[in-house]
Amino acid sequence: MTARDPGLQPERTALAWNRTALALAANAILIVRHGIQADDTAALLGGMVLGGLAGALTLVGGLRRRQLTGDLAWAPAPRLVLLAALAVGLAVLGGGWVMMRTV
C-alpha cells in the first residue's frame, strides 16, 4: 500500500472528510448564531463544540490520507466512522434543541 495509488483514493477520501467537516461547520454556525441571538448559552457552547468536532473531522481526513499512503500505521476505521456518525447525531440534537428553544 506504500505504492502511489493512481486512483487517488486516499486524496478523495480525505476530501470527503473535509466536505463533511464543512457541512458540520455550517450547522455549527447556525447553532452558534441562535445562541448569540437568543442569549442561549447552551446553544453557544454546543455550537462551539460542534465547530471543534468539524475541525476534528478535517484532521481525521488528513490522518486517513497519511495512513492510506503508508506514512502511518493502519488504524481501525470503525472508530473514526463512529466518531463522525456521533458528531452528526450531536448536530441533529443541537438543531432540535435550537428549534425547541424558539418555539
Added chain:
Amino acid sequence: MAWYDEGHEPDYRFSLANERTFLAWMRTALALLAGGVLLHQFATRIQPPWLLAVLSAALVFSAGALAVGGYLQWRANQAAMRNDRGLPRTPLIATLATMVAVLSAATALVLLVQ
C-alpha cells in the same frame, strides 16, 4: 470477536469507497438539518405556526434517521465485504427519496397557501 475483526481485510479501495459513501450520507443528513433549522429560524411568517414547526421537525428528524441509517449501512457493507458476502440491501435509498419528495411537496403546498 468484534465485527470488524471477523473475516479478512477487504481491498482497501472498497473500504475507502464505503467510507466515502458513509460520509456522503452524513453530508446529506447535515444538509437536511441545516434546512430544518433555517426554515424554523427564518420562515417566521408562515401560518399557522404549528405547520412550520412540523415541517422543520420533520427535516431535523430525517437528518437524524439518515445519520443512524448511514452508519448502520456502512457497518453492514463493511461486514459483508469482510466476509465475502454480497452487499446488503439499502432501504436508505428509497427512504431518502420518499422523505425528500414528501417534504418538498409539503413545503410547496405550505408556501402556496400563504
